[in-house]
Amino acid sequence: MFDLAALEAALADTIFAGKLHFAPVTDSTNTDALAAARAGAAHGSVYFADEQLAGRGRGDHGWRSAAGEGLYVSVLLRPAMEARRLPLLPLAAGLAAADAIRAACGLEADLRWPNDLMMGLRKAGGILVESKTEAGKVAFAVVGIGINVHQREFAPGLATPATSLDLEAGYRMSRQPLLVSLLKSLE
Numbered sequence: 001m002f003d004l005a006a007l008e009a010a011l012a013d014t015i016f017a018g019k020l021h022f023a024p025v026t027d028s029t030n031t032d033a034l035a036a037a038r039a040g041a042a043h044g045s046v047y048f049a050d051e052q053l054a055g056r057g058r059g060d061h062g063w064r065s066a067a068g069e070g071l072y073v074s075v076l077l078r079p080a081m082e083a084r085r086l087p088l089l090p091l092a093a094g095l096a097a098a099d100a101i102r103a104a105c106g107l108e109a110d111l112r113w114p115n116d117l118m119m120g121l122r123k124a125g126g127i128l129v130e131s132k133t134e135a136g137k138v139a140f141a142v143v144g145i146g147i148n149v150h151q152r153e154f155a156p157g158l159a160t161p162a163t164s165l166d167l168e169a170g171y172r173m174s175r176q177p178l179l180v181s182l183l184k185s186l187e
Helices: 004-010 029-038 088-105 165-169 175-186
Strands: 020-026 046-052 070-077 110-112 116-119 122-134 137-148
Touching: 004 020, 004 175, 020 029, 029 046, 029 070, 029 122, 029 137, 070 175, 088 110, 088 116, 088 122, 088 137, 088 165, 088 175, 137 175
Parallel strands: 020 046
Antiparallel strands: 046 070, 070 137, 110 116, 116 122, 122 137
């Protein structure tokens, strides 16, 4: 489980301060963030959960999000950018995630365009950006990132074999410093 007070303290000097929204269980952190965006939530609002019941990836692919197994986080951004530049967001989020994995876990992750976090030939995470545009500008974007942390088993028949940070490192990782690193890298 996450220590919310420690998270707030670690992120006090960031755009995420005072904007953390944790749900032990939710359908999808991206769905939560999209609803909040439509209701006027602030830039830098963060929605994360211990478990997702209907997590999803690009192309409506399901994302297994078992309780306590991974990092499931979505960040609401209201960037001053043209809609044509939206394809840069998944790349920027992937670079931030790879940087966070390196900083928090000492592991190297690669990106496979447009949205996969790879450890060698195995997928360790994914990115889903959903947005709303108005008059050629981005009204808001939700950047969802899912990272396999503690998973030991994966569904058979995945298009890309999967892995987790624990499997790659050979020991149990902590999700809390990874979340702090991820948000600081995103900022």
